[in-house]
Amino acid sequence: MSASNISEIMEHLEGDLIQEVPLKDISALKTVDAAVFHDKNFSPSQAMILVPKFLTKKKIQLSDLKALGSATRGLSCDLMKKLNDSNLLMQVTYLVNTSTLSRSQMMCLADRLHEKLTKDDAKYFKNITENQINSIHPAILTLFPFHDIQSIPEAACPALIARFGETNPTLLPKSSPKRSTFVTKATNCLDFKKPEVMKLGFLVCDISARQLNATPNEQFKTLIPKLHACGTLSKEKADVVAAKLESGFGYLANSH
Numbered sequence: 001m002s003a004s005n006i007s008e009i010m011e012h013l014e015g016d017l018i019q020e021v022p023l024k025d026i027s028a029l030k031t032v033d034a035a036v037f038h039d040k041n042f043s044p045s046q047a048m049i050l051v052p053k054f055l056t057k058k059k060i061q062l063s064d065l066k067a068l069g070s071a072t073r074g075l076s077c078d079l080m081k082k083l084n085d086s087n088l089l090m091q092v093t094y095l096v097n098t099s100t101l102s103r104s105q106m107m108c109l110a111d112r113l114h115e116k117l118t119k120d121d122a123k124y125f126k127n128i129t130e131n132q133i134n135s136i137h138p139a140i141l142t143l144f145p146f147h148d149i150q151s152i153p154e155a156a157c158p159a160l161i162a163r164f165g166e167t168n169p170t171l172l173p174k175s176s177p178k179r180s181t182f183v184t185k186a187t188n189c190l191d192f193k194k195p196e197v198m199k200l201g202f203l204v205c206d207i208s209a210r211q212l213n214a215t216p217n218e219q220f221k222t223l224i225p226k227l228h229a230c231g232t233l234s235k236e237k238a239d240v241v242a243a244k245l246e247s248g249f250g251y252l253a254n255s256h
Helices: 003-012 016-020 023-027 044-054 062-074 085-098 103-120 130-135 146-150 154-165 177-189 195-206 209-214 217-228 235-248
Strands: none
Touching (some): 003 023, 023 044, 044 062, 130 154, 146 177, 154 177, 154 195, 177 195, 209 235, 217 235
16 A cells, blocks of 8 residues: 555544554655644554654644644654744643643653753743743643752742642652652741642642641631542541541531
């Protein structure tokens, strides 16, 4: 079968049917048109072969990424280096929000954006504002080097912790040293006696029993749903939670 025939057949296949096309036939294609990607669910192996054949330009634009559809899973780190600097943040956000990316792809995206931000301004993180923090996807933010996260000014700390709290916990497993360091950053810059403590998100699962105990009941109440989602707590922390529920919200103690 000729390459032109293969391309024509692929354009007419939809959904998972595209995965029936053998890799050797896909490899035989010299070039790939955007129509090949429409409404198709390529396998990762197929995507890795197809995407470089399509993204041949010197710079990758947002429109190119949108044309890929599910095939964005075939983006390599080398291809990510070709993402256009002029709207890099927009492209990174689009990929994270619309694609099923592997952890290694996420790390490549984070490295690419970090390189751009610090190249433009060596003190970017030391001078970063809340608006700038909020413009960076939380999943990408957690993958930045921690020495830069540590340098973020106190004024922007609440926004930083709020973004961490929105992150998928699987990106920061409990065994990750980075997660414990993020918790330290959070506890050093948040006032647990103010409403901002509710911005902790899933990081509330990692704060100490002492900090929980010192949290005023009004603020503690906002943490209850998140504490329930933590799963099994340490005995010390569970005792503190039970005691606070009983003393501050007696009507809730029996339902805990």
